[in-house]
Amino acid sequence: MKNKFKDFSRLLSSIREEASSVPTSILILTTLAAVSGSYVFGSAVGYSSPAQSGITDDLNLGVAEYSLFGSILTIGAMVGAIVSGSLADYAGRRAAMGFSELFCILGWLAIAVSKVAWWLYVGRLLLGCGMGILSYVVPIYIAEITPKDLRGGFTAVHQLMICFGVSLTYLIGAFLNWRLLAIIGTIPCLAQLLSLSFIPESPRxxxxxxxxxxxxxxxxxxxxxxxxxxxxxxxxxxxxxxxxxQTEANIFGLFQLQYLKSLTVGVGLIILQQFGGVNAIAFYASSIFVSAGFSRSIGTIAMVVVQIPMTALGVILMDKSGRRPLLLISASGTCLGCFLVSLSFYLQDLHKEFSPILALVGVLVYTGSFSLGMGGIPWVIMSEIFPINVKGSAGSFVTFVHWLCSWIVSYAFNFLMSWNSAGTFFIFSTICGLTILFVAKLVPETKGRTLEEVQASLNPYQQVSNKEMNLAYDPVTELHA
Incomplete structure (x- = not known):
C-alpha cells in the first residue's frame, strides 16, 4: 500500500512539473514584450554601419569624428550598466525597462534631427545608456519569470532578438536615409514602453x-x-x-568569499566572450570580406544567413542539451574560426587564391559558433547565479565589465591589425581555447534547476535552509563544477 501511495505521489509530482513547464500565453507575451528591448539593443549596434556614408556626407564628418560617434555607444552603455542593477532593484524590472526606453527614444530623436556632430554624439550616448540598462534587465527579468525547464531557451531569445535587430537594421539601412532609419528605431522602443503596463512584475x-x-x-x-x-x-x-x-551588498561587497565562485563564473565568461574577438569580427567583418575578394553586401548577407539560424538553434537546444555542452561546442568553433582567419592572413602572400576562401570560411565558422552559445549563454548564466541580495550590484558590475571589454577590443583592434594581422587572430583563437578550459573546469550546469538551487550551490556560505541546500546539491553537477 505504501509503495502504491509513493508511486501515486511521484505521478502527481511529475504531472505538476510537466504542467509548470508548459509555457502559458501570458508567459510568451510577457517574454516578447521584454525582448522588444533586445531588438532595440541590436538596432542601436547595427545602426552605425549602414548610416556611415550618409552621415559623413551630409554633416561633413571625418573618419575620426565618425569613429567617435560609433564608439561613444559603449561609453554610454558603461554608464547605463553602472546604474542598471540599482535601478532594477529599487524601482523594479518593468520600471528599469521603461527608463531605458526613454533614454533610447531621446537618443534616436537627437540623432534624427542632428545638424552638427555634437547632437549625434549626445544621441548616441543616450542610446548607449539605454542599451547598458537593457543588457542587464532583460535577461534578468526573463530568468525570474520562467519555469526552470524553460528558463534557458526563453532567456536566450534575448540574444536572438539582438541578432534580428542588427540584421534588420543592416537590411533596412541599405534602402533608407539615415535620419529616417533613426526615426524607425523609435518604433520598437515605443512598442515596449506601451506594453510594460500590461505585463506582470517579476515575482522574485x-x-x-x-x-x-x-x-x-x-x-x-x-x-x-x-x-x-x-x-x-x-x-x-x-x-x-x-x-x-545577509546585508544588501554594494559592488565592493561582492568581493567576499561567499560570492567568489558566482563572481568568477559571471565575470570570467563575459571577459572571455569579449576578448575572444566578437567585436573585431562584427565591426570589421566587411574589411575582412573585401580583403578576401568578396563584396561587403554578399559577406554581410552570408553572416546573417549563418547567424540567425544558429542563434535560433541555440535557443532550441538550451534546455535540452544544457548550457555547458553548448558553451564547449561554441568555444571550440570560435577557436577554429579565428585560427582559420589567422591562417588566411599568414598565407596571403603564399596562396592568393586559397587565402580569401579561408578567410570567408573562418568568419562564418566563428559567427555561427558564437551565435550557437557564446553570444547568449553568458547572459543566461549571469541571470541565474547571483542571489537576490547581490543581484543588482553583481549584474551592474558584470554588465560594466562587458562594455569596458567591448570598448577595449574595438579600440585596440586596428592597432593590433597594423602590428600583425595573423598574430591578432591567433591571439583571439588562443583566448577562445582558454574559454574551453574555463567552461570545463568552473562553469556549472544550470539546466533544470531553480534559481534558488543554483544560487545555493554556488554560494555555500549563505545562510539558507537545509531543504534548499539538499535541493541544490547534485553530486554530478558539483563534480563538474
Missing amino acids: WLAKVGRLERSESTLQHLRGKNVDISEEATEIREFTEASQQ
Missing part, C-alpha cells in the same frame, strides 16, 4: 520587496490557474528570507 522581485501575496498571485498568473505553484512559491519565499538576512 516582488518577494524581495516584501510583497509576498502579490508575488504568489503573479507567479500563479504566469504559470496558469490550474498549476500547483505551492512548492515554487515556498522556495522563492524561503530563499528570499534567507538572502535578506
Whole structure:
C-alpha cells in the first residue's frame, strides 16, 4: 500500500512539473514584450554601419569624428550598466525597462534631427545608456519569470532578438536615409514602453520587496490557474528570507568569499566572450570580406544567413542539451574560426587564391559558433547565479565589465591589425581555447534547476535552509563544477 501511495505521489509530482513547464500565453507575451528591448539593443549596434556614408556626407564628418560617434555607444552603455542593477532593484524590472526606453527614444530623436556632430554624439550616448540598462534587465527579468525547464531557451531569445535587430537594421539601412532609419528605431522602443503596463512584475522581485501575496498571485498568473505553484512559491519565499538576512551588498561587497565562485563564473565568461574577438569580427567583418575578394553586401548577407539560424538553434537546444555542452561546442568553433582567419592572413602572400576562401570560411565558422552559445549563454548564466541580495550590484558590475571589454577590443583592434594581422587572430583563437578550459573546469550546469538551487550551490556560505541546500546539491553537477 505504501509503495502504491509513493508511486501515486511521484505521478502527481511529475504531472505538476510537466504542467509548470508548459509555457502559458501570458508567459510568451510577457517574454516578447521584454525582448522588444533586445531588438532595440541590436538596432542601436547595427545602426552605425549602414548610416556611415550618409552621415559623413551630409554633416561633413571625418573618419575620426565618425569613429567617435560609433564608439561613444559603449561609453554610454558603461554608464547605463553602472546604474542598471540599482535601478532594477529599487524601482523594479518593468520600471528599469521603461527608463531605458526613454533614454533610447531621446537618443534616436537627437540623432534624427542632428545638424552638427555634437547632437549625434549626445544621441548616441543616450542610446548607449539605454542599451547598458537593457543588457542587464532583460535577461534578468526573463530568468525570474520562467519555469526552470524553460528558463534557458526563453532567456536566450534575448540574444536572438539582438541578432534580428542588427540584421534588420543592416537590411533596412541599405534602402533608407539615415535620419529616417533613426526615426524607425523609435518604433520598437515605443512598442515596449506601451506594453510594460500590461505585463506582470517579476515575482522574485516582488518577494524581495516584501510583497509576498502579490508575488504568489503573479507567479500563479504566469504559470496558469490550474498549476500547483505551492512548492515554487515556498522556495522563492524561503530563499528570499534567507538572502535578506545577509546585508544588501554594494559592488565592493561582492568581493567576499561567499560570492567568489558566482563572481568568477559571471565575470570570467563575459571577459572571455569579449576578448575572444566578437567585436573585431562584427565591426570589421566587411574589411575582412573585401580583403578576401568578396563584396561587403554578399559577406554581410552570408553572416546573417549563418547567424540567425544558429542563434535560433541555440535557443532550441538550451534546455535540452544544457548550457555547458553548448558553451564547449561554441568555444571550440570560435577557436577554429579565428585560427582559420589567422591562417588566411599568414598565407596571403603564399596562396592568393586559397587565402580569401579561408578567410570567408573562418568568419562564418566563428559567427555561427558564437551565435550557437557564446553570444547568449553568458547572459543566461549571469541571470541565474547571483542571489537576490547581490543581484543588482553583481549584474551592474558584470554588465560594466562587458562594455569596458567591448570598448577595449574595438579600440585596440586596428592597432593590433597594423602590428600583425595573423598574430591578432591567433591571439583571439588562443583566448577562445582558454574559454574551453574555463567552461570545463568552473562553469556549472544550470539546466533544470531553480534559481534558488543554483544560487545555493554556488554560494555555500549563505545562510539558507537545509531543504534548499539538499535541493541544490547534485553530486554530478558539483563534480563538474
